[in-house]
Amino acid sequence: MTRAAAEPADGFDAVIHAPKRLVVCAFLDAVVEAEFGAVQRHADVSASVLSKHVAVLMDAGYVTQRKAVRDTRQRVWLRLTPEGRAAYRGHVAALRAIVGQAD
Amino acid sequence: METNEQRPVPPTPEEAAAALASVDEARRGLVERSTPVWYVAVLSGVVAAVALSNLLPGLWGAVVCVLLAAFCGGLASRQVRRQGFQTRMGVRDIAVTCVLGGLVVAGFIIDDRLGLPGVWWVVAAVSVLVMAGWLLLPRLVRRGRA
Numbered sequence: 739m740t741r742a743a744a745e746p747a748d749g750f751d752a753v754i755h756a757p758k759r760l761v762v763c764a765f766l767d768a769v770v771e772a773e774f775g776a777v778q779r780h781a782d783v784s785a786s787v788l789s790k791h792v793a794v795l796m797d798a799g800y801v802t803q804r805k806a807v808r809d810t811r812q813r814v815w816l817r818l819t820p821e822g823r824a825a826y827r828g829h830v831a832a833l834r835a836i837v838g839q840a841d
Numbered sequence: 842m843e844t845n846e847q848r849p850v851p852p853t854p855e856e857a858a859a860a861l862a863s864v865d866e867a868r869r870g871l872v873e874r875s876t877p878v879w880y881v882a883v884l885s886g887v888v889a890a891v892a893l894s895n896l897l898p899g900l901w902g903a904v905v906c907v908l909l910a911a912f913c914g915g916l917a918s919r920q921v922r923r924q925g926f927q928t929r930m931g932v933r934d935i936a937v938t939c940v941l942g943g944l945v946v947a948g949f950i951i952d953d954r955l956g957l958p959g960v961w962w963v964v965a966a967v968s969v970l971v972m973a974g975w976l977l978l979p980r981l982v983r984r985g986r987a
Binding site for chain 1: 851852853854857858860861863864866867868870871922924925926927928929
């Protein structure tokens with residue numbers, strides 16, 4: 739396989755590009771907010787792995803979390819920040835550009 | 842473990858295509874777990890009931906509307922908690938909301954200007970048809986593509 743152009747495509751984001759983080763961002767981009775468990779099922783990862791991915795996204799300022807109690811249990815709800823949404827969409831556009839360059 | 846991996850260089854076209862495929866898969870999975878039929882059926886009934894509540898005498902119409910709004914809010918909240926996510930309104934959802942609102946406004950104008958209270962039956966029927974189209978059309982399109 740050959741690498742794409744020497745310069746990174748505009749909008750390419752290494753934080754988002756990790757496969758599971760990309761799936762998490764794709765899911766969160768399609769919703770207003772999602773419960774941690776729903777994201778976990780959707781991304782098909784363990785809770786600990788998802789926690790680490792979410793921590794990375796939160797450190798980047800791409801995701802915020804809200805805690806709510808339901809049925810006496812605390813639930814964590816995740817949502818993309820405006821910056822996270824813009825970064826995700828820019829990243830997807832960059833991926834499309836990379837694929838488009840190859841066509 | 843990939844949580845700390847950083848890629849200093851962009852992916853190859855093959856890797857980018859695979860990443861885009863995972864994005865499409867994630868979105869498709871969300872659509873497949875979208876709003877259940879019973880939920881839209883109940884909402885359709887509520888929308889029709891809101892239209893027909895205008896036929897009630899005095900303040901009863903307003904009272905029923907408030908109760909239906911509270912019921913709708915509770916139902917939507919329960920559905921969000923049950924499925925674990927709150928979907929974003931797309932262009933189609935906004936269009937349907939505008940059409941339903943427009944129908945109610947048209948009903949008020951016709952009822953007020955022409956004195957035809959029977960128009961609310963028409964508004965209710967058309968509202969149910971709009972809701973049915975909102976629910977069924979995307980499913981039929983998906984089946985057609987499959």
